[in-house]
Amino acid sequence: MKFNAILLVLASLCLEQASAVTWYFLRWYTPDTSAEFIKFSMDMVAPTLPQAATYYLWPGLQDVGTSGVYQEVMDGRSGTWWIGAGWCCSNPTLSWGGGFNVAGQTTTTIDMVRTDNTDWTSTLTQGTQTVTDVFPLSYKNFNQALLAIELYSVAWDFGPLVFKNVVMEMNTTQTAWCTSAPENYNSATSYTMSTPVVSTSNGITTCSIALVNMTGPA
Template sequence: MKPTLSHLPSLILILFSFLTFCTADVPPVANLTFYGVWITAGPDAILTKFESTITLPPGSPDPSPSNDVQAFWPGMETAADNAVFQNVITNQGGGAGEWYLLPYYCCNPAKPLADQMRVWPGDTVKNVFSLDLPTMKWYNNWVVTPGPQGNAAGQVPFGGGFVFDPSIDTLTHGAPYTGALLTIELQDQGTWDFGAVEWSNVIVEANTTDTEWCSNGPTGGSNWKWSASKGTYSTSDGNLTTCYFASVVLESPDPPN
């Protein structure tokens, strides 16, 4: 998909999505909406790491998910907002109330990067994107820890990962990622009816000595509810700044009180 969270203050966007394969010859998906927060040190500060742990919310009470597309994901975008590398949790692929993990890249070509994996409400999913600077390739790793519902279903902890080369994109030609996103995505008849989406231990590392972006915290919309803990930072001899947020919570689509 092509988020442009840096340019619209509402952060609720009508764009192409990962299920449309983000191609020009595919018509836009109906009612495509995003709620998200965005973390960046600026268009010239390349991200070198993005880590977060999400606790999966309850599944949607909608008994017919085929036209009720819901997803939420951590991802990274380029400074031009024309590519995103994301680990998507979606309700597409199974029955009502189910969630699935799907690493995905958009936009040219848009493609799943691993097999879809069943996960359960209450599971935690730790996602780590790490850049190998000599090759500019990314390591994408995840670890799933079952919650009570997953344990009851017989799920065991599991993880996985792969190496991804953004230079496959014929549009961006491997342009670096400069923005980190934590986002809810809705399509068609999908609504935000699954409660708050909570991320913990959010870490963003960028090649800059500037720290104001961390102290100021994420950027988010003003017409829906979200919160973030105060950012703390550290710097290294390699001109890297690491920013840490204990929690980022996308609370509700309702306007703040």
Template sequence: MLAFLTLALSLLVLSVRAANWYTVEWEATQFTAMSGDMIVPKLPQAGGTPYVWPGLQSGNGVLQAVLDGRSGTWWIGDGFYGTPSLPWGNGFNVNPGDAVHFAFSSSGSVWTCTLSSNGKSATTTLNITGSTMNRAIFAAELTNVPFNFGPITYTNVKITATTAASSWCGKTAHLGAYNYSVTGATASGNVCSIAKIVQNSAV
């Protein structure tokens, strides 16, 4: 299973270079929505390419709210990386300590993605055809930069599927050798509510 997850994620990196992955994940037959609040971590001290994101993955690609630190400051924006190839969506700059509310919701193949923080907001609509989102992922995707920053914290997370959350809400997987915690995962109907996810530095 771990080998499959590693292969699947390696095909979906935003960079052509190899990345190191640190994730917390859930699987279900099909996810239809996800939302929560991300607390922006401090920037890594080294260069390289740090991406931090929550997202929903299918066999064709991944829908992401990507916190991008390549420029030496954090920028967050929504987009889909995979097939079909779609233009990247809207976003804005954020600072360490900011809380960013993110939300993905679907109506058929059309996904509406929203971001908001400190009076800033962005909305992106993506027509993602041919994709069944069956994995919910919270990832640090790091190229040429160690996981020496953080913690990365998410609160008030809600993940909605087409199947009863009791069958998947309590089952997490992960990639990477690092410390993480999931607190207060509760299933109600098709919704898994998670009070807090914390991804800690690996070094």
């Protein structure tokens, strides 16, 4: 992630500036700034949490100006995973959304959808639990989609992070952004990924990836 975005996440989570952060993420970009992501959804499998520590695992969208990140964060600080949606970190300043605890090796369905010219809607579902939050972020041009691991003074010691049924939609007819490999930040992550399936209809391109398995540090 770009340096200013890292600072934004750091500020949002109220961590000491001296904390050592380690990043692992895969990132897809729009082909140009006239295009933007309008949907990002997936099934996220929680790894087994080995200890209470500052693990943040999340899918998210970042805007052209890197003013922040709209994200669904799985947080391991309490010793039990908790997942919730929010905007990090300012411009605008928004309250964090709701969420729930998540057991290891269970799956949470995540939907982030641009619902109109004002709002994005986040929906988190696991079994009978569903949490929906609305964020007035449609004026942001989200040109980056990320699957991220953000660690503060702790190692990647929880095993693979698995995302299934990843779907990205973008208002473009171009398709190479989907069929090309994502950026692997600093080549830091070992991962496997199913072959993307791409389709275009009415000016919207849908990219579907059955499995993204972030297996560990490279």
